[in-house]
Amino acid sequence: MTDATVQKIRAFNRFYMPRMNLLGNHYLGSEYSATEARVLFEVLQNDGCTATSIARAMNIDKGYLSRIISAHEKAGYLRRTVSSGDGRARSLHLTETGRARAQEFVDLSNEEVADILAPLSPAERKRLEDALDTVTELLSKGEQQA
Amino acid sequence: MTDATVQKIRAFNRFYMPRMNLLGNHYLGSEYSATEARVLFEVLQNDGCTATSIARAMNIDKGYLSRIISAHEKAGYLRRTVSSGDGRARSLHLTETGRARAQEFVDLSNEEVADILAPLSPAERKRLEDALDTVTELLSKGEQQA
DNA sequence: AAAATTTAGTTGGCATATGCAACTAAATTG
């Protein structure tokens, strides 16, 4: 059951996560927690989504999420509107400020990754992209559950 | 500055992390926090290491780490012995119980990964391994800082 | 070698993050 590919994946994860700064609780170098930043992204990429859908996507506690959303609202990053079809649910929308804030995170992340890729030649970048495509393609097999 | 490879990497991260269950604060499905589990692994893979070396490797506060280690000791997972060469430092060693506990995590992780890889044929696994090797090789460039 | 400085670890205190369960309101079932 513990075949070589499994070990390879696990070794890769141990190598990749710290290199990409994907450990720790802060979103990159920012003062924001990774969770707070991700919530902002969820709403950015999914305007009108609800707390429930975010909780499902991020797999976090709905109580905790409720507070994060309240904090984002208080900070002026998003608005809550009663869902048209469901009186219990609130549709979430980023404000201009929130969109700008999310963009800051995107920019920061881009810079970090760019630094990591700096030593690579164009040919090497191409190889890297192809390898990432391959990994994505293969791990997408047997994907249609959720 | 925001080139295609950077976007590729970021898209890959968004795809890969949730798929590998690398988000969230719990070590896999266990009741253990990721931090507690990682400390156990550090000692497992580095018998006789010290709190200072772990704090450096994991980049966490020494006070917090001190408490985690105490908890692990109280739980019977590890022993502390005064370092032979340095009277201030304590060498850390897993007990049999601690080794078994760590192994449970390893097994759990192996199973999760095995499930993900289940749909892949042997040929596809080989392709995957090669792709992971390529990514690792390329991201290792310009690596000798620390 | 004694004093001053540094290092390893512990502990207390504090702030925030996270998780869980009880609770309210609204929707859905039968």
Place this chain on the structure above:
DNA sequence: CAATTTAGTTGCATATGCCAACTAAATTTT
């Protein structure tokens, strides 16, 4: 309409992180 389920909120407990004070032991200075 009563019973059940669902979306969110809130109270409370624990986890996590950070900083500073403190002890003991090692290292450096003079």
